[in-house]
Ligand SMILES: [Zn+2]
């Protein structure tokens with residue numbers, strides 16, 4: 001049972017939400033209920049979207065009021081489990097409900113819906129059972145299992161390459177329908193371990209206008225070694241611009257043998273350092289390593305590049321890119337190449353925020369708060385092309 005509040009109650013429930021915002025708006029000054037979990041998740045949403053404010057347009061509703069606004073009189077609002085909200089970004093503008101729905105899905109709201117055709121208002125709830133992902137513009141039915149796919153349109157097809165792929169004809173790659181590439185920048189702790197084809201691949205992909213990201217292959221056994229790897233990685237990519245995220249790739253058996261706690265500490269050390277230098281950084285990992293060797297805080301904070309070479313992945317966590325094959329054939333590349341699908345419009349977000357070499361001076365700042373570089377997702381239909389591989 002959710003907690004009850006007197007109509008006059010003005011308890012500050014969390015840093016950004018006061019009880020009075022959830023009062024019924026029917027005009028009768030009666031008591032109301034609010035779920036603690038709803039408030040917790042709204043705070044997470046606030047942080048994840050880097051909001052300047054969230055306006056609650058409708059919180060608790062009595063039966064009569066719920067019916068007045070078109071509800072059944074028994075819905076989640078009448079139980080104190082729901083809020084209709086408008087989220088505002090740091091620029092003072094409403095954040096698209098498409099983005100809010102995707103983030104709400106990541107955070108684990110069980111009821112989520114876009115409310116208006118203008119995509120400004122979003123319903124979120126913490127119903128006790130089941131899941132409802134709706135779009136009230138199209139009726140009150142569940143419309144999707146995944147808002148990223150529902151709002152994202154078609155996805156970007158990509159490849160990831162290293163020196164092992166030899167000399168690449170990037171013009172042919174692009175003409176074959178590839179929309180982005182992730183380049184191996186190097187490995188380990190020494191500057192001499194820069195990937196031998198990194199500069200060539202960077203120049204070649206840039207020349208044909210392909211969005212690119214980069215990754216660093218780790219051998220670190222301690223967080224300190226991971227920081228040294230981050231330093232080398234940052235020196236290798238310095239002065240370059242990436243439309244896609246840059247990734248930490250940890251997959252050595254001797255590293256996994258250290259156990260989940262130490263592996264997670266190594267990951268955090270690298271990711272934090274690269275993020276603080278002004279990069280949209282993510283983690284590459286197999287479905288099993290993400291499940292068994294990666295702490296939850298890492299998976300919720302950093303974008304995930306999932307490696308799972310199957311037709312349909314059963315990995316249940318969130319991910320922005322899926323590497324679905326290591327046996328791809330793409331024009332312009334001899335032999336097999338890793339194939340990827342991207343579900344998020346990273347270029348818009350990264351360029352918009354001036355990360356990855358696009359504008360902001362990448363000065364390492366030791367005390368950047370966790371919300372300093374926010375991993376948000378902008379769904380820009382125009383940036384999606386290519387063919388959707390159903391997952
Ligand atoms: Zn009422």
Ligand SMILES: [Zn+2]
Nearest residue numbers: 082083084123
């Ligand atoms: Zn609602």
